[in-house]
């Protein structure tokens with residue numbers, strides 16, 4: 001998909017909140033932190049947790065399932081699950097930490113537009 005798609009009005013998303021949408025059959029997460037809007041894939045790269053049901057603090061989202069944390073500004077993994085010791089090592093072997101996929105956002109006439117990466 002190469003074009004920007006209108007996903008919401010700016011007034012629909014208050015500071016510190018998140019909203020799940022389906023665009024082109026794909027689940028995405030729109031979040032607002034201050035005056036900035038971020039769009040990432042909604043499913044956690046660990047085991048598919050629904051990030052829209054997680055916790056947003058600034059640009060950090062915490063997955064509701066095993067509490068991995070990601071920075072929405074670049075998709076970077078901040079914490080891979082909240083497991084410790086052997087369980088965390090085994091989890092990383094089974095599934096190496098992966099960043100969240102981020103998408104380009106722009107604002108036009110009070111509308112939030114997103115360009116999805118493949």
Ligand code: FES
Pocket residue numbers: 044045046047048049063064065066067068081
């Ligand atoms: S599914 Fe998100 S941390 Fe496990």
